[in-house]
Amino acid sequence: MSVISANALDLTFETNDGPVHALKGVSLDINKGDFVSFIGPSGCGKTTFLRCIAGLETPTGGTLTVNGMSPDEARQARAYGYVFQAAGLYPWRTIGQNIKLPLEIMQFGRNEQNQRVKSVLELVELSGFENKYPWQLSGGMQQRASIARALAFDADILLMDEPFGALDEIVRDHLNEQLLALWARTEKTIGFVTHSIPEAVYLSTHIVVMSPRPGRITDVIESPLPKERPLDIRDSQEFIEIAHRVREGLRAGHLDE
Amino acid sequence: MRRLVPVLTVVLAIFAIWYVACVPMNVREVLTQAERAGAEIVPAAAAERRDAGALGxxxxxxxxxxxxxxxxxxxxxxxxxxxxxLWDSTVGEEVYGRRGIVRSGTLSNRSLIYHGGVTLSATLFGFLIGTAAGVLLAIGIVQSRTMEMSVMPWAIVSQTIPIIALAPMIIVVLYSLGLDRFLPEGIAGLLPKAVISAYLSFFPVLVGMVKGLRSPDQMQLDLMQTYNASRGEVMRKLRLPASVPYLFASLKVGIAASLVGAIVGELPVQRGGLGARMLAGTYYGQTTQIWAALIAAALLAALLVFAMGWIERRTLRSMGVQA
Structure with missing residues (x-):
């Protein structure tokens, strides 16, 4: 069943230097429970595509549906949680209060709020940090808290825009592992923007390779890796082959120019 | 200790400059007095001295x-x-004076404590009005581009008119409205001064608040949009809390401006207050009285700004800002 469906999507920004084709002819179907990574050089439109799904940008052509609705309707129905590149926790709120932010806006009851905070903090392994302020947490913990915030209202779709881009490799590996475990437990549909090939291959069921000017999809790779993925799967022959194919796809996109 | 030395050096330098400046400033009167006492002054003729330079x-x-x-x-x-x-017109007047609080039970209208109190109440009242106006206008400006275009130019223009020129007009207009007929006595007397005070203090608050309310970055605004938050919720949960540090910076400027406004308002009204004391001193050539009132005003301003800083620290700490 297709949760997100894009057909011949175009997005053109009008700038002073003329029109910029951020997306051109992007067609993609994402099924329920998929973990889809978008990878490509900067300017390939991967973030823009994610923002279109979220209803934060409006496409100038083609069709896009989320849960069978327009992205804007889906946003109003609070169909997805969005994790940004920076954690963006409010410094004047504790971790618990930060996670409550969407719940307050969506008018959950007080008991329900407390319950959900507790359960998502467990999910991202931050139990006991509820009353800490963001500055008291490391960068990786802050990003986990921001994931917890996106999970709090239990939307079926999780959109993540380079959430681990600013973190060091060791923390990133750890968070990737946790994210997979979380995905397995919650069975959410995840859209994940990254510029790291190993990250994309390790996490995804589908890897969408994109290339710039105009932003378009050059390859969609279905991963043959099992759902259960220990960290050392990255040394396996299969993993290396997929990574190779992603790299080839990225290179091909560049040779087109 | 290492900080004490430079701080004291500055204080001492100010006093030294002040003492030295007293000599040329007062030289004519000093020499006239000495001449009367029988001293030989150069030049001897009063007319020649009038045209001579003070340093000479x-x-x-x-x-x-x-x-x-x-x-x-x-x-x-x-x-x-x-x-x-300063001592005589505060402690001396209140403790030992016939009209002081010790003997009469009420503050003496000759003491700087009484006049400082009059100025303080006008300052605080005006500061409250000014802050409320500044914050409300800022919220309106951030919420509506139309409001920004229709209000902001006037707010800026308002600050280009010297308050000393505007103050008498504000006072005349407010008195002619006959506010004392439907307002309690205390408020009606305070209002004209408070309005001038508010006129000076709303602007820094407005500018600081607009900046503060616009301080959240695009990502934080996008986040609110993903929750489908209304404009009111974005204001309440994101913009207002984010503006608090900016607000306090403006409030410190605003409260000092409020004090200046209250003093300027007291000049034409002459119903007590440090401003009235300064003007009375000018009328009667009582320079010491002017200076004492000036120092009292400066101390009051320092106290107000310091108090604001204390409230700021308390508030920010309770908002979890890293101490």
Missing amino acids: LVLRNTAHLGASWSMERAKLPAPHQVAVE
């Missing part, structure tokens, strides 16, 4: 300058004279 007179009569720091009506009173006046 000082250099030619170094032996007769002893009274420079003890003149009764000095052009520039010495710091210790001001300090004595």
Whole structure:
């Protein structure tokens, strides 16, 4: 069943230097429970595509549906949680209060709020940090808290825009592992923007390779890796082959120019 | 200790400059007085002295300058004279004076404590009005581009008119409205001064608040949009809390401006207050009284800004800002 469906999507920004084709002819179907990574050089439109799904940008052509609705309707129905590149926790709120932010806006009851905070903090392994302020947490913990915030209202779709881009490799590996475990437990549909090939291959069921000017999809790779993925799967022959194919796809996109 | 030395150096330098400045400032009166007491002054003729420069007179009569720091009506009173006046018109008046609080039970209308209190109440009242106006206008401006275009230019223009020119008009207009007929006595007397005070203090608050309300970055605004938050919720949960540090920076400027406004408002009203004291001092040539009132105003301003800083620290700490 297709949760997100894009057909011949175009997005053109009008700038002073003329029109910029951020997306051109992007067609993609994402099924329920998929973990889809978008990878490509900067300017390939991967973030823009994610923002279109979220209803934060409006496409100038083609069709896009989320849960069978327009992205804007889906946003109003609070169909997805969005994790940004920076954690963006409010410094004047504790971790618990930060996670409550969407719940307050969506008018959950007080008991329900407390319950959900507790359960998502467990999910991202931050139990006991509820009353800490963001500055008291490391960068990786802050990003986990921001994931917890996106999970709090239990939307079926999780959109993540380079959430681990600013973190060091060791923390990133750890968070990737946790994210997979979380995905397995919650069975959410995840859209994940990254510029790291190993990250994309390790996490995804589908890897969408994109290339710039105009932003378009050059390859969609279905991963043959099992759902259960220990960290050392990255040394396996299969993993290396997929990574190779992603790299080839990225290179091909560049040779087109 | 390492900080004490530079701080004290600055204080000492100010006092030294002040004491030295007393000599040329007061030299004519000092020499006239010395001449009356029988001293030989160069030049001897009063008419010649009138046209001579103050520094020249000082250099030619170094032996007769002893009274420079003890003149009764000095052009520039010495710091210790001001300090004595300050003591006399506060503690002296209230504790030992016939009309002081100790003997009469009410504050003496000759004491700076009484006048400082009058100024303080007008300042605080005006500051409250100004802050409320500044915050509300800022919210309106951030919420509506139309409001920004229709209000902001006037707010800026309002600050280009010298308050000293505007104050008498505000007072005349407010008095002619006959506010005392439907407002309690205390408020009606306070209002004109408070309005001038508010006029000066709303602007820094407005500018600071607009900046503060716009301080959240695009990502934080996008986040609110993903929750489908309304404009009101974005204001309440994101913009207002984010603006608090900016607000306090403006409030410190605003409260000092409020004090200036209250003092300026007291000049034409002459119903007490530090401003009234300063003007009365000018009328009667009581420079020491002017200086004492000035120092009192400066101390009051320092106290207000310090209090604001304390509230700021308390508030920010309770908002979890890293101490």
